[in-house]
Amino acid sequence: MTTTGSVGGVARARIEALFEAEQRRYVAAHPVSQQRTGHGIAGFYDGVPMHWMRDWSMPFPFLVASAQGSTLRDVDGNEYADFCLGDTGSMFGHSPAPVAAAIARQASQGLTYMLPTDDAVVVGQLLVERFGLPHWQVATTATDANRFALRVARAVTGRPKILVFNGCYHGTVDETFVRLAAGRAVQRPGLLGQVTDLTQLARVVEFNDVAGLERELAHGDVACVITEPVLTNSCMVLPAPGFLAAVRRLTRAAGTLLLIDETHTISTGPGGYTRVHGLEPDLFVLGKPIAGGVPASVWGMTDDVARRLDAVRASMPSGHSGMGTTLSANALALAAMRATLEHVMTDAAYATMERLAGVLVTGLQATITAHRLPWHAVRVGARVEFICAPGPLLDGGQAEAAHAPELERAIHLALLNRGCLIAPFHNMMLVCPVTTERQITRLQEAFAEVAATLVA
Numbered sequence: 067m068t069t070t071g072s073v074g075g076v077a078r079a080r081i082e083a084l085f086e087a088e089q090r091r092y093v094a095a096h097p098v099s100q101q102r103t104g105h106g107i108a109g110f111y112d113g114v115p116m117h118w119m120r121d122w123s124m125p126f127p128f129l130v131a132s133a134q135g136s137t138l139r140d141v142d143g144n145e146y147a148d149f150c151l152g153d154t155g156s157m158f159g160h161s162p163a164p165v166a167a168a169i170a171r172q173a174s175q176g177l178t179y180m181l182p183t184d185d186a187v188v189v190g191q192l193l194v195e196r197f198g199l200p201h202w203q204v205a206t207t208a209t210d211a212n213r214f215a216l217r218v219a220r221a222v223t224g225r226p227k228i229l230v231f232n233g234c235y236h237g238t239v240d241e242t243f244v245r246l247a248a249g250r251a252v253q254r255p256g257l258l259g260q261v262t263d264l265t266q267l268a269r270v271v272e273f274n275d276v277a278g279l280e281r282e283l284a285h286g287d288v289a290c291v292i293t294e295p296v297l298t299n300s301c302m303v304l305p306a307p308g309f310l311a312a313v314r315r316l317t318r319a320a321g322t323l324l325l326i327d328e329t330h331t332i333s334t335g336p337g338g339y340t341r342v343h344g345l346e347p348d349l350f351v352l353g354k355p356i357a358g359g360v361p362a363s364v365w366g367m368t369d370d371v372a373r374r375l376d377a378v379r380a381s382m383p384s385g386h387s388g389m390g391t392t393l394s395a396n397a398l399a400l401a402a403m404r405a406t407l408e409h410v411m412t413d414a415a416y417a418t419m420e421r422l423a424g425v426l427v428t429g430l431q432a433t434i435t436a437h438r439l440p441w442h443a444v445r446v447g448a449r450v451e452f453i454c455a456p457g458p459l460l461d462g463g464q465a466e467a468a469h470a471p472e473l474e475r476a477i478h479l480a481l482l483n484r485g486c487l488i489a490p491f492h493n494m495m496l497v498c499p500v501t502t503e504r505q506i507t508r509l510q511e512a513f514a515e516v517a518a519t520l521v522a
C-alpha cells in the first residue's frame with residue numbers, strides 16, 4: 067500500500083500507523099485465540115468454517131466464547147459491546163430469553179419433519195397481521211426467499227428480466243450480481259464459476275434515478291424490481307423524497323412487480339420500512355433476524371400475485387418448481403420465529419432501539435463535525451453508519467466511491483480494541499433492544515478517540 071496522499075481526509079501514513087499499532091494491540095490481547103487457530107482452524111479451507119469470517123479487519127478472527135444480549139465475549143476473556151450483531155442475524159440481541167426457551171422446548175420434540183406444527187398456525191397469522199400481505203412462505207435464508215420470490219415474479223408475468231439498483235445486495239442470488247460501469251450493466255467482478263452472462267437476466271439503474279428507471283422499464287421485459295427501501299449494503303443511501311412512490315407508480319404502469327427486501331431495513335420498525343412509510347410491495351422478503359438467529363426467512367405476496375401464481379401452476383404439469391429446500395420451515399425455525407414475532411420484535415423493543423440509535427448517530431456526527439472530517443453519519447431506524455466521505459449519498463455509484471477500505475479497516479480494528487464490535491463489511495452499527503446507554507457511550511468515546519488519533 068502506498069503511504070503517501072490521503073483517504074477520507076486522513077493522511078495515508080497516519081492510517082497505516084494506526085492500523086499497525088492496533089494490529090499489535092490485538093495480537094497481544096488474543097493469545098488464546100491465536101494459539102488455538104494458529105494460521106487458520108485446521109480442517110477448514112482457508113482456515114475458517116465460512117470464508118466471510120476472514121473478512122474482518124483483525125489479523126486472525128478471535129474465537130467467541132459466548133454472547134448474551136448486546137455483549138459478546140471471546141476465549142481470551144475480552145468483552146465487546148456488540149454492534150455487529152451477526153450482521154443483523156442477532157439484531158434483537160443474542161439469545162433473547164423467549165427464543166432460547168422456544169428452542170429448548172422444541173429441541174426435545176423433534177427438529178424437522180417436513181410437516182407443520184401448531185407454531186405454524188400462529189406464525190401465519192402473525193405475518194399477515196404484522197406485514198399486511200396475505201400469503202406467506204418460509205425459507206431458510208434471505209437469499210433463498212429472494213430467489214423464490216423472483217421465480218414467482220417471472221412465472222406470473224412471463225417476463226425474463228429483473229431490475230436492480232446499482233450497489234444493491236440481496237444475498238447470493240445470481241442475477242442480482244450486476245452493477246453499472248460507465249452507465250452500462252456489467253457482471254460484478256470476482257464471481258466464481260459464473261457461466262451465464264448475468265446482464266442478459268437483469269437491468270441496472272442508479273437508486274434515486276426516476277428517469278433511468280422509467281427508461282429501463284419501458285423495454286417491457288422486466289418481471290420485477292427488487293430493492294431495499296434504503297441501500298444498506300453499500301455505504302448507506304436513503305431514498306430521495308418521492309423516489310419510492312415513483313418506483314411504485316412506474317412499476318405498476320409497466321406491469322412489473324415490486325419486491326421490497328426488508329432484511330436490513332427491518333431496523334425501521336416492527337413492520338419494517340414498508341409499514342412505517344406505507345409502501346405497497348407485491349412481494350416482500352425478510353430474512354436474518356426473523357427467527358432470532360435461527361436460520362429462517364419469510365417471503366410474502368399479495369392476493370393478486372397469489373391468484374396469478376395459482377393460474378400458472380394450474381396450467382403446468384406437476385413436478386419440481388425450483389423452489390423450496392428440505393429444511394425450510396422446520397419445526398425449530400417456526401418455534402423460534404413465533405417467539406421472535408410474539409415476544410421480541412415488539413413496539414417497546416423498537417422504541418428503545420430507535421431512541422438509542424438516535425443518540426448514537428448524533429454523537430458520531432458531533433465527533434465528525436468537531437474534527438472537521440469530510441465524513442457523515444446516517445441511520446435507518448436502529449441501523450447507524452458512519453461514512454468516510456461527505457454526504458448525503460444519492461446512489462450506488464456515489465456509495466461505492468465513498469467506500470474507503472484501508473481507512474475503515476483501521477477504524478474497525480481500533481474500535482474492536484476499545485471493546486466495540488461493528489460490522490466488518492462497511493461501517494454499520496446496530497442497536498438492539500438491550501443495548502445499554504453505557505455501551506452507546508463507550509462506542510461514541512472510542513470513535514472520538516480514534517478520530518482524534520487520525521487527525522492529530
Ligand SMILES: Cc1ncc(COP(=O)(O)O)c(C=O)c1O
Pocket residue numbers: 207208209210212235236237238294299327328329330353354
Ligand atoms: C438486503 C439483504 N437481502 C438479502 C441478504 C441475504 O441474506 P442471507 O445471507 O442470510 O441469505 C442480505 C445479506 O446481507 C441483505 O442485506
